[in-house]
Amino acid sequence: MIRLAGVSRTFTSRDGDVEALRDVALEIAESQFVAVVGRSGCGKSTLLRLIAGLLAPTGGAVTIDGAPVSRPRPDVVLMHQLPALLPWRTALGNVMLPVEIRRLPRAEYRARAADLLDAVGLTGFHQRHPYELSGGMQQRVALCRALIQRPRVLLMDEPFSALDALTREELATQLQAMHMSAPATTVFVTHSIPEAVLLADRVVVLSSRPGQVRRVVDVHLPRPRSFGHNAYTAQAAECAAELHELL
Numbered sequence: 001m002i003r004l005a006g007v008s009r010t011f012t013s014r015d016g017d018v019e020a021l022r023d024v025a026l027e028i029a030e031s032q033f034v035a036v037v038g039r040s041g042c043g044k045s046t047l048l049r050l051i052a053g054l055l056a057p058t059g060g061a062v063t064i065d066g067a068p069v070s071r072p073r074p075d076v077v078l079m080h081q082l083p084a085l086l087p088w089r090t091a092l093g094n095v096m097l098p099v100e101i102r103r104l105p106r107a108e109y110r111a112r113a114a115d116l117l118d119a120v121g122l123t124g125f126h127q128r129h130p131y132e133l134s135g136g137m138q139q140r141v142a143l144c145r146a147l148i149q150r151p152r153v154l155l156m157d158e159p160f161s162a163l164d165a166l167t168r169e170e171l172a173t174q175l176q177a178m179h180m181s182a183p184a185t186t187v188f189v190t191h192s193i194p195e196a197v198l199l200a201d202r203v204v205v206l207s208s209r210p211g212q213v214r215r216v217v218d219v220h221l222p223r224p225r226s227f228g229h230n231a232y233t234a235q236a237a238e239c240a241a242e243l244h245e246l247l
């Protein structure tokens with residue numbers, strides 16, 4: 001579904017050129033969950049922005065269903081590290097924002113927005129404003145806002161990295177449940193190897209800058225997976241160790 005063929009991206013600045021990505025080849029199938037890991041500055045965010053159509057490659061091509069990506073598409077949603085909610089809107093109002101911008105039927109999506117907020121544990125908080133919510137709650141709202149339009153492609157740029165460890169695990173587990181019930185094709189950038197092993201079908205390991213695909217590691221663990229001790233703890237640890245070594 002998503003295909004990167006020989007994708008390179010160099011940034012030109014006054015201080016010289018920065019080669020962020022070099023010759024990246026990657027194919028991501030429909031509904032697949034792909035995590036991307038790599039050292040700081042190796043081009044992970046650049047990769048997401050190329051798929052989102054926010055940036056053009058300087059070499060190679062990005063296609064979705066065979067069509068070159070040249071601008072943002074309504075069925076591709078990018079979620080960031082910080083929630084960036086509108087402070088004057090309630091949680092529900094923030095989730096409904098993309099619906100209103102795209103003039104979709106409000107009544108139908110309002111029910112969906114409420115269901116999504118309930119699914120991430122925000123029952124009773126629909127009418128609260130961002131200042132009344134913790135950082136983790138705000139990021140849950142941002143996740144619902146990203147999912148409200150049922151995107152075909154969900155791009156996540158370290159979405160949980162600003163949260164405390166426990167909230168982070170909780171949100172990753174909720175994301176897993178949501179992906180299992182309605183899988184969008186997902187590209188998830190993270191610095192957390194356990195998070196990648198919990199969530200991904202495949203983990204793409206990028207080399208240091210310029211980012212190149214160093215290895216793609218398949219994660220063959222049954223879902224639902226968990227962070228805690230379980231029957232697959234040893235296999236998960238083995239997979240995490242392999243990723244550690246590659247990094």
Ligand SMILES: Nc1ncnc2c1ncn2[C@@H]1O[C@H](COP(=O)(O)OP(=O)(O)OP(=O)(O)O)[C@@H](O)[C@H]1O
Binds near residue numbers: 013019042044045209
């Ligand atoms: N718009 C830009 N102009 C110039 N250089 C840029 C631009 N965007 C990114 N870069 C450079 O490209 C390289 C890759 O940046 P990118 O943000 O993709 O890395 P990253 O892997 O997401 O990093 P981190 O893990 O620290 O978030 C960096 O050296 C960065 O300085």
